[in-house]
Amino acid sequence: xxxxxxxxxxxxxxxxxxxxxxxxxxxxxxxxxxxxxxxxxxxxxxxxxxxxxxxxxxx
Numbered sequence: 001x002x003x004x005x006x007x008x009x010x011x012x013x014x015x016x017x018x019x020x021x022x023x024x025x026x027x028x029x030x031x032x033x034x035x036x037x038x039x040x041x042x043x044x045x046x047x048x049x050x051x052x053x054x055x056x057x058x059x
Contacts, residue, residue, distance in 0.1 A: 009055075012037045015048040024049070 008026035010033035015021050024040070027033040030051060037049040 009053055011052050011054060012040070013050050013052055014040070015050070017046060026054075 006028060008028055010027040010030050012024040012027070012033050013021050014024050025033075025036060027036065030053070033051045037051050040047075040049045
């Protein structure tokens with residue numbers, strides 16, 4: 001945690017069929033973010049969910 005609040009460097013990103021990307025949430029650990037992304041993937045929607053670290057270039 002910092003003076004401005006908790007550090008949440010991990011993002012879950014949703015990408016739709018048109019390539020639009022939306023931030024779903026921010027998380028403290030990669031494992032936490034991956035569990036959320038996996039849970040969303042398990043719903044069977046066609047969107048892609050991925051985990052990225054803030055400041056890391058998207059693949």
